[in-house]
Amino acid sequence: xxxxxxxxxxxxxxSNPQHAKTTPRGLELIYLKELLEEKGREVMIFGHKxxxxxxxxxxxxxxxxNEVGVNSLIIQLAxxxxxxxxxxxxxxxxxxxxxxxxxxxxDICILPTDPRIxxxxxxxxxxxxxKLCEDYIGTWDKIIEDSVYLFPGKxxxxxxxxxxxxxxxxxxxxxxxFKKGVEFSRFVxxxxxxxxxxxxxxxRGSYRNNRIKALMPFSTKNLLLGYKEPxxxxxxxxxxxxHSELFGILNKCKVSLVIGDKEHEDNVATxxxxxxxxxxxxxxxxxxxxxxxxLIKNERLRDILYVSNMNDVRKLSELYSSELIELQQLExxxxxxxxxx
Numbered sequence: 001x002x003x004x005x006x007x008x009x010x011x012x013x014x015s016n017p018q019h020a021k022t023t024p025r026g027l028e029l030i031y032l033k034e035l036l037e038e039k040g041r042e043v044m045i046f047g048h049k050x051x052x053x054x055x056x057x058x059x060x061x062x063x064x065x066n067e068v069g070v071n072s073l074i075i076q077l078a079x080x081x082x083x084x085x086x087x088x089x090x091x092x093x094x095x096x097x098x099x100x101x102x103x104x105x106x107d108i109c110i111l112p113t114d115p116r117i118x119x120x121x122x123x124x125x126x127x128x129x130x131k132l133c134e135d136y137i138g139t140w141d142k143i144i145e146d147s148v149y150l151f152p153g154k155x156x157x158x159x160x161x162x163x164x165x166x167x168x169x170x171x172x173x174x175x176x177x178f179k180k181g182v183e184f185s186r187f188v189x190x191x192x193x194x195x196x197x198x199x200x201x202x203x204r205g206s207y208r209n210n211r212i213k214a215l216m217p218f219s220t221k222n223l224l225l226g227y228k229e230p231x232x233x234x235x236x237x238x239x240x241x242x243h244s245e246l247f248g249i250l251n252k253c254k255v256s257l258v259i260g261d262k263e264h265e266d267n268v269a270t271x272x273x274x275x276x277x278x279x280x281x282x283x284x285x286x287x288x289x290x291x292x293x294x295l296i297k298n299e300r301l302r303d304i305l306y307v308s309n310m311n312d313v314r315k316l317s318e319l320y321s322s323e324l325i326e327l328q329q330l331e332x333x334x335x336x337x338x339x340x341x
Contacts, residue, residue: 005042009070009101011062013094013122015078017047019056021181022242024271028076028113031177033058044068046097048090062090065097072107073098074150077117080125087130095122099136102143109148111173115159115263116204119144153268161263172339178274179336184329185251185280187322195236196317198253198281200225200246201272204261211259211286217310220317225249250279254320255313258285266291277332280325284313298331300324 010017010029019033020026033043045053046062053059060068075098102108110119121144123136149156149166152173156166197220199212209229216222218234226240241249250256256276264270265288273295276283284307285295296302301324307313 005040006071007044007068008036008041009044009046009065009068009073010076011046011065011073011094011098012076012078013091013098014080016050016088016090017045017059017076019045019053019059021244024113024243025076025078027177027181027243028111028173031180032074032111032173034180035176044070046094048088062093062097066100066104070101070106072109073101074109074111075119075147076111077113077119079117080120080122082129087126087132091122091126092132095126095133095136095140098143099123099139102139107148108143108146109150109169110144111150112156112159113152113173115161115261118160118162119147153264155267158267159263170340174269174271174274175335175339177271178278178332179339182274182278183247184278184332185247187325188251188280189322190254190320193252193254193320194221195223195253196220197235197255197257197284197313198223198225198250199227199235199257199259200240200249201227202240203227207262208259211288212257215257215259215284215286215307215310215313217314217317219314223249223253246275247279250275250281253281254317255284256281257313258283258289260286260289265289269295274332274335277328277335282316282320282324283328284316295335296331297334298327301327301331 010032017029018026019029029045036043043058045059046065049061121137121140123133123140126133127137149168150171151168152171153159156168157163197216199216216232222235224232224235224237228237258273258276260270283305285305287306287308293302293306296305304316304319
């Protein structure tokens with residue numbers, strides 16, 4: 001295929017790529033594509049053609065990866081889950097096609113976004129589980145080792161719990177997603193709020209669970225959205241919503257708990273941080289999340305947004321005001337102006 005623009009492909013091995021605003025993974029691809037196009041690249045997503053992507057002309061079957069002639073390829077990570085003990089033919093095709101692309105000299109990058117989803121050799125996984133892909137194991141070891149990691153934090157080894165010399169390109173990726181895709185919420189008065197404090201998200205293990213219990217006050221009206229914890233009896237539970245519906249719930253609350261995994265602390269500012277700053281909730285930032293208070297520059301916000309215990313969170317909910325929401329959103333605009341993408 002002849003084209004004056006360089007072509008960057010995006011692919012995923014263990015999961016068919018999504019291009020939709022309903023999930024964080026889908027948001028990643030929407031704005032990664034936009035970022036690359038701003039840099040003058042043509043972008044194609046390689047996956048399994050199906051009902052949800054059949055009308056997208058930039059979504060191409062992964063078997064055509066090496067026909068297109070991409071100059072570079074970004075791999076979106078996904079867990080190696082085999083539902084019902086079965087694998088997808090798509091995974092086999094992706095392993096093979098990316099193997100050939102590497103040998104053809106295509107530059108490969110990896111996009112790490114979750115400390116629980118580490119880069120693994122998919123050919124080795126398939127061989128160990130199903131006795132398939134043995135011929136590709138050696139190449140995939142080299143792909144994992146040689147790739148450039150597009151990382152939005154300080155320390156990739158801390159993020160993955162490894163000790164390796166990664167080839168890293170610092171990319172303020174999460175901030176870029178929100179700069180392009182977020183709409184700042186209007187102020188909602190305290191009288192209109194249903195809840196004082198919210199925490200939302202999936203179960204992430206005992207460390208984060210203990211931080212939630214340490215910070216969510218007994219003395220406030222609380223909401224757990226998508227996060228079921230029977231021991232937190234002082235919060236109402238509601239089922240998880242699509243990401244596109246999240247701000248409608250956030251804006252019914254005065255304060256949102258900004259808590260990370262141990263791997264995020266003093267390392268990566270997550271979606272949750274940007275979501276809180278853009279909404280009409282005050283961000284109660286766990287001091288462990290940003291112990292040196294580097295993310296927030298405004299002195300008044302630095303004094304009140306960082307929390308160490310549930311009393312700090314309760315006090316923050318009592319301070320909720322239009323002035324603080326305005327300062328918080330101005331702080332997010334400053335961050336957007338300073339990002340490196």
